[in-house]
Amino acid sequence: MGQFMPFAGQVLKNLFSKPATTQYPFAPKEYPERTRGHVEIQIEDCIMCGMCMRSCPPGAIEVKKPEHQWTINRFDCIQCGYCVEKCPKKCLSLVPGYQVPAGEKAVCVVQQPFDPEEEARKEAAKQAAIKAAQEKAAAAKAAKEAAEQAQS
Amino acid sequence: MGKRSVVPFGPQHPVLPEPIHLDLVLEDEKVLAAVPSIGYVHRGLESLVTKKDFQEMAYVAERICGICSFGHGMGYCMTIEDIMNVEVPRRADYLRTIWMEMSRLHSHLLWLGLLADGFGFESLFMQSWRIREGILDMFEESTGGRVIFSVNQIGGVKKDMSKEMLANFQKRFDEMEKEVRKLTRVFLDDYTVKSRLEGIGILTGEDAIRRGAAGPMARAAGIAVDMRKTGYAAYDDIDFEVITSDKYDSYGRCEVRIGEIFQSFDIIRQCIRKIPDTEINVAVKGNPPEGESIVRIEQPRGEAFYMSRTNGTKFLDRMRVRTPTFANLPALTQTLQGCQYADVPLLILTIDPCISCTER
Ligand code: SF4
Ligand code: SF4
Numbered sequence: 001m002g003q004f005m006p007f008a009g010q011v012l013k014n015l016f017s018k019p020a021t022t023q024y025p026f027a028p029k030e031y032p033e034r035t036r037g038h039v040e041i042q043i044e045d046c047i048m049c050g051m052c053m054r055s056c057p058p059g060a061i062e063v064k065k066p067e068h069q070w071t072i073n074r075f076d077c078i079q080c081g082y083c084v085e086k087c088p089k090k091c092l093s094l095v096p097g098y099q100v101p102a103g104e105k106a107v108c109v110v111q112q113p114f115d116p117e118e119e120a121r122k123e124a125a126k127q128a129a130i131k132a133a134q135e136k137a138a139a140a141k142a143a144k145e146a147a148e149q150a151q152s
Numbered sequence: 153m154g155k156r157s158v159v160p161f162g163p164q165h166p167v168l169p170e171p172i173h174l175d176l177v178l179e180d181e182k183v184l185a186a187v188p189s190i191g192y193v194h195r196g197l198e199s200l201v202t203k204k205d206f207q208e209m210a211y212v213a214e215r216i217c218g219i220c221s222f223g224h225g226m227g228y229c230m231t232i233e234d235i236m237n238v239e240v241p242r243r244a245d246y247l248r249t250i251w252m253e254m255s256r257l258h259s260h261l262l263w264l265g266l267l268a269d270g271f272g273f274e275s276l277f278m279q280s281w282r283i284r285e286g287i288l289d290m291f292e293e294s295t296g297g298r299v300i301f302s303v304n305q306i307g308g309v310k311k312d313m314s315k316e317m318l319a320n321f322q323k324r325f326d327e328m329e330k331e332v333r334k335l336t337r338v339f340l341d342d343y344t345v346k347s348r349l350e351g352i353g354i355l356t357g358e359d360a361i362r363r364g365a366a367g368p369m370a371r372a373a374g375i376a377v378d379m380r381k382t383g384y385a386a387y388d389d390i391d392f393e394v395i396t397s398d399k400y401d402s403y404g405r406c407e408v409r410i411g412e413i414f415q416s417f418d419i420i421r422q423c424i425r426k427i428p429d430t431e432i433n434v435a436v437k438g439n440p441p442e443g444e445s446i447v448r449i450e451q452p453r454g455e456a457f458y459m460s461r462t463n464g465t466k467f468l469d470r471m472r473v474r475t476p477t478f479a480n481l482p483a484l485t486q487t488l489q490g491c492q493y494a495d496v497p498l499l500i501l502t503i504d505p506c507i508s509c510t511e512r
Contacts, residue, residue, distance in 0.1 A: 034296040057208040
C-alpha cells in the first residue's frame with residue numbers, strides 16, 4: 001500500500017486525532033516567556049533621559065521631560081527591543097501580549113508621579129546653586145585681576 | 153500555426169502570495185515567451201541607510217523579507233563586522249548557523265506546501281505547514297518572534313540558547329524529521345504528484361549558468377554551487393555535501409529542496425553537538441571607519457549578496473542587497489518557454505519566488 005497510497009496512514013491518523021491547530025479563541029494562546037509582545041516601562045525608575053526616544057528605529061517613543069511623561073505609539077512599535085537594550089536604568093522590558101486591534105492609532109501615555117512644588121523647589125535650588133557658582137567664579141576672577149594689577 | 157494571444161498573469165493570482173506580473177505570449181495553449189515586470193512592493197529599504205544609523209539598520213535589514221529575515225539581518229551585520237574588524241565569538245557563529253538552518257527548514261517546508269497547493273493536493277499542503285508550525289514555535293521560544301527575530305546585532309547575537317533548550321529542540325527536530333520523511337515520500341513517490349512535476353520546466357546546467365540561476369534552481373540543474381561552502385559563520389566546522397540533481401526539471405527542484413531539508417536537520421544536529429561555550433557577542437565601540445565590504449551567504453532560495461559602504465559617520469553611504477529571486481527570474485522565463493499554460497503557476501512556484509526580497 002505504501003507505494004501507491006503513501007498518504008493513507010496519515011489520513012487514518014487524522015481521523016482519530018485532535019486538530020493540530022489551537023482552538024482560538026476558545027482555548028487561550030500561551031506565549032513563551034521570550035515573546036516580544038509589547039514594551040512595558042517601570043516608570044518609577046525612569047530618569048527621563050530620552051535615550052529610548054533617540055534609539056527607537058520607527059520613532060514610536062516620545063519622552064516629555066517637563067511633564068514627566070513617557071509615551072509610546074504601540075502601533076508604530078516594531079518590537080525590536082533596541083530601546084530596552086539602550087535604557088541606562090534598565091526600566092524598559094519586552095513582555096508577551098500583543099497590542100489589540102483598534103480603530104485609531106492611540107498613543108499610550110505613562111505619567112511619572114511627581115510633586116510640582118517639590119519640582120519647583122528643586123529647580124529654584126538648582127538655579128540658586130548655579131548663580132552662587134557664577135558669583136563665586138566672578139569674585140575669584142576679580143580677585144585674580146586685582147592681584148595681577150598690584151604686581152605690575 | 154495556432155492562434156497567438158497575450159495573456160496577463162498576475163499581479164493578483166491565487167497561486168501568488170506576492171505580486172509579480174507576467175505577460176505570457178501564447179500560441180494556443182503553449183507559452184512562447186514570458187515577460188516579467190516587477191516593482192509592486194518596492195519599499196525603498198536600501199535608501200533608509202542614510203536615515204537610520206548602522207545599528208538600527210540591522211532591524212531594517214531583517215525586514216526585507218518575512219521568510220529569510222534571519223539571513224538578511226545576519227548578512228548585513230556581517231558586512232559591518234567586516235568593516236569594523238570585529239571578531240564574532242564562536243558561540244554566536246554557531247547560534248547563527250542553527251537559526252539560519254531553521255530558517256531554511258521552515259522556508260523549504262513552506263515551499264513544499266505551496267507546491268502541493270499549486271498542483272492541487274490540499275491535504276499535502278496542510279500537512280507541510282503543520283510541520284512547519286513547529287519550527288516557528290521553536291523560533292518564538294528561542295528568539296521571541298515567529299517571523300522577525302531581532303537577534304542579530306553587530307558583533308554577535310542577542311539571545312543565547314541554554315543547554316536544556318538545545319536538548320529540547322533536538323528532540324523535537326528528531327520527531328519532526330520522522331514526520332517529514334513520511335511526507336516527502338508522497339512528493340517523491342506518488343505517481344499523481346510525479347506526473348505534475350516530471351519533465352516540466354527543463355533548465356539545463358548550461359542554461360542555468362547562462363541565465364545566472366542561483367540556489368536550488370541551479371543545483372537542480374546539476375551545478376554544485378552553495379555559498380555555505382565558503383565557510384562563513386560556523387559552516388567551516390560543519391560536514392556537509394552540496395545537494396544536486398541531474399533531472400533538470402521541476403521534480404529535480406523538489407528533490408533538491410527535500411534533500412536540503414534533511415541536510416539542515418543534520419547540520420543543526422552537528423551544531424548542537426559542537427557548540428562551544430563562549431560569549432555570544434562583543435561590544436562594538438564608535439562608528440564604523442570608512443570602508444566597503446561584500447558578503448555572500450546562502451539563503452533558502454539561493455545566494456544573497458550584501459554590500460555596505462561606510463563613510464566614518466554613524467550613517468552608511470550605501471547598502472545593497474541582491475536577492476536570489478532576482479537572480480532566478482531570467483531562469484524562470486527560460487523554463488516557461490514552451491510549457492503548457494496550465495503549468496505556468498507551478499513553474500513560477502518552482503523558483504520559490506520571494507518578491508518582497510527582490511524589490512526591497
Ligand atoms: S521595541 Fe523598538 S520599535 Fe518598539 S519602542 Fe522599543 S525601540 Fe521603538
Ligand atoms: S531610556 Fe530608560 S531612563 Fe531614559 S527616558 Fe527612556 S525609559 Fe526613561
